[in-house]
Amino acid sequence: MPPIIDPEKCKGCGTCAQICPVQVFRFHRAEEKTPRPVFGEECWHCNCCVEDCPAGAIRLRVPVPYMMVHVDADTLKPARSRHDGN
Amino acid sequence: MMEIKNVYEADVLVVGGGVAGLMAAIAAAEKGARVLVAEKADSRRSGSGAAGNDHFRCYIPECHGPDVERIVYEVLHFSQVGQCHDPHLTRVFLRRSEEIVRKWESWGIPMRPTGQWEFTGHAYPGRVRSGLKYDGKKQKAVMTSEAKKRGVTILNHMPVIELLKKDGRMAGAVALDVSAEEPSLCVIAAPSVILGTGCTTRLYNNMATPGWMFNLAYCPSNAGGGIAQAWRIGAKLVNLEMTSRHAGPKYFQRCGKGTWIGVLRYPDGEPLGPFVDKPDRACGDITSDVWNSSFTDVMKNGRGPAYMDCSGLTPEDYDYMMWGMDSEGLKGMLNYMDEAGIDPRRHAVEFMQYEPFLIGKGLEIDEHGRCSVPGLYAAGDMVGNFRADIGGAAVFGWIAGEYAGSHIGENAAFSDEVVCALPHVAEVRVLCEKIMNRVGGCPWKEGNLAVQQIMTDYAPSGPHTARSANLLNAGLKYLGDLRQTLLSSMSATCSHTLMRALETLDLVDVGEALMHAALERRETRPPHNRADFTFTNPMLGELFLTVRKEEGNIVKEWRKKDNSR
Known part of the structure; x- marks a missing residue:
């Protein structure tokens, strides 16, 4: 579940857990080195944690249903001319 | 037992550290008030302006x-x-x-x-x-720093869960400390309370990705808290039945449709609207602002889907658009597009209309930001008789803070002992304890989904759907039943899930208030469509509908719009 923290890069500063607008993370500073994204389903994908992480240790994985459906822009033309290969 | 961990006193309590709340706090502090901001997350990155605008x-x-x-x-x-x-x-x-x-x-x-x-x-x-x-990428950090410079106290991870009123005026609020896994409560005694809790999301079924209720254009933490809490203490709400629907990329809900520089086109290449036929940096394509239902309409009429086509952009305008998206806080979406190989210079992205929510509908305010309960103010997206998004939140937040800060004596403060002893404080504490102590009950998510299904079916928002007295009365019955079910069965395991459970109860209240208003508006005025009153009544065009609670009764009143200069 998003977001994903790279434990190798994470310095354990807790910035992500502090600033997340939807409070996806839990971080017990005394017991763990890296915050845990325990409420991953509540991620807003706002990217704030990615941007504020001083170690660049976080990336977002966007869930598959969020697929941004799209077409090649040059197919936006009348069906006949597409058929003609133009 | 859930403790009352701390008691705070302030001249002005600001609920929500978003754009409106921080501006209110700064202005009130400049007038010499002792200001406290109670923020659900962290004011440097919270609310719909968290990532930028x-x-x-x-x-x-x-x-x-x-x-x-x-x-x-x-x-x-x-x-x-x-x-x-x-x-x-x-x-x-x-x-x-x-x-x-x-x-x-x-x-x-x-x-x-x-x-x-x-x-x-x-x-x-x-x-x-x-x-x-x-x-606006750094706007929240900047405003937070300006507030601190002026001596404002910001309590992060401290959502207000109940407003306190005594003798007909504001006395303060109860807040939930969610900074630790174990929840605790705080009481804040304050004669002036400025609400800035943003729009109301999570009220209707998610139309982009059913089942993913946090896939939202606006901040999903905004669950109508201020509106519900103000409703419970009898404040006037206005225009609640006039639900809004935002639009943007299909399946990936985001704000910023005005940041795209392209042309909205049908699959045959014809533009949807009459405004632009090639990308125009100055204008964008305003079609979906004006024709709010466009993306739904074209899915129903056989001509859709509709695409945002930016393929004609010059390299300079493309850079300008991408910079604008970064300013708007869309970096997460841009990263996704990069990874998925979606390039707006070559690809046309489908757009859709998202589910109903409340923005610019809610608390009625006057020119100073005052609500109908003495000592209560509101600003930003939760206000019902004015809307101008970021600019509106910033300016009216400032106006409300300035007024509250310079009229500190207008409402005499109650002592913190008096505020802590209010029966309402004990009631909130009992409610929280019950939810926390219950084992194996209904998690908040079930409750939230239940609210959404009732709202979607019984108070639908146009286009191509209609409300009726029968549906709304049934919906009110079902929401009432749901509230009882949730009160007797909802459970939480930590401060975070308790916060969400309380949000769910707030959403039930917002839904009820909305349905009462929708019942009273016996006309069709899109997106409020009535199957039993299909005409638009010009007599109501100059009027606003307000709803409030008074001693358990629902009071619905019509009033003239204020057109004074």
Whole structure:
């Protein structure tokens, strides 16, 4: 579940857990080195944690249903001319 | 037992550290008030402006000329935000807007990032433009720092869960400390309370990705808290039945449709709207602002889907658009597009209309931001008789803070002992304890989904759906049943899930208030469509509908819009 923290890069500063607008993370500073994204389903994908992480240790994985459906822009033309290969 | 961990005292309590709340806090502190902000997350990155914004509606005389009425007219009649305004408030807002823009600039928020005033996007060819293009990426951090400089106390991870009233006026609030896994409560004694809790999301089924209720354009933490809590203490709500629907990329809900520079096209290449036929950096394509239902309509009429086609952009305009998206806080979406190989220069992205929510519908305010309960104020997206998004939140937040901060004696404060002893404090504590102590009950998510299914079916919002007295009465019955079910069965395991459980109960209240208002509006005025009253009644066009609770009864009142100058 998003977001994903790279434990190798994470310095354990807790910035992500502090600033997340939807409070996806839990971080017990005394017991763990890296915050845990325990409420991953509540991620807003706002990217704030990615941007504020001083170690660049976080990336977002966007869930598959969020697929941004799209077409090649040059197919936006009348069906006949597409058929003609133009 | 859940402890009352701390008791705070303030002259002005600000609920929500978003754009409106922080501006209110700064203004009140400048007037000498002791100000406390209770924020659900962290004010540096919270609310719908958390990651950034790029349009600030305003009136800058050196660009727009000496007549403010020109911009008033545009906002009221030519913008997507003007539907539910008291025009008097529009004028108050626009007259103060330049001052606030310049304040932001002096604090280091780039309001002229290209070196000059630039009004681009959300605009019509040939008409005056009022959306100032700015770079709001760091706006929340900047405002937080300005608030702290003025001695404002910010309590992060401290959502207000109940407002406290005594002898007909504000006494303070109860907040839930969610900073640790174990929840605790705080009481804040304050004679003035400024609400800035944002729009109401999570009220209707998610239409982009059913089952993913946090896939939202606006901040999913905004669950109508301030509106529900104000409703419970009898404050007037206005225009609640006039639900809004935002639009943007299909399946990936985001704001910023005015940031895209392209043409909305049918699959055959024809533009949806009459405004642009090639990408226009100055205007964008305002079609979906004006024709709010466009993306739903074209899916139903056989001509859709509709695409945002940016393929004709010049390299300079492409860079400008991508920079604008970064300012708007869309970096997460841009990263996704990069990874998925979606390039707006080659690919046309489908757009859709998202589910209903409340923005610019909610608390009724006057020109000072005051609500109908003495000592209570509101600003920003939760206000019901004015809307201007970021600019509106900033300016009316400031106005409310300035007024509250300079009228500290207007409502005498109650001592913290008196506030802590209010019966309501004990009731909230008992409710929280019950939810926390219950084992194996209903998790908040079930409750939230139940609210959404009832709202979607019984208070649907147009297009192509209609409400009726029968549906709304049934919906009110079902929401009442749901509230009882949730009160007797909802359980939480930590501070976070308790917060969400309380949000769910707030959403039930917002839904009920909305349905009461929708019952009273016996006409069709899109998106409020009534199957049993299909006409639009011109007699109601000059009126606003307010609803409030008084001793357990629902009071519905119509009043004239305030058009004074």
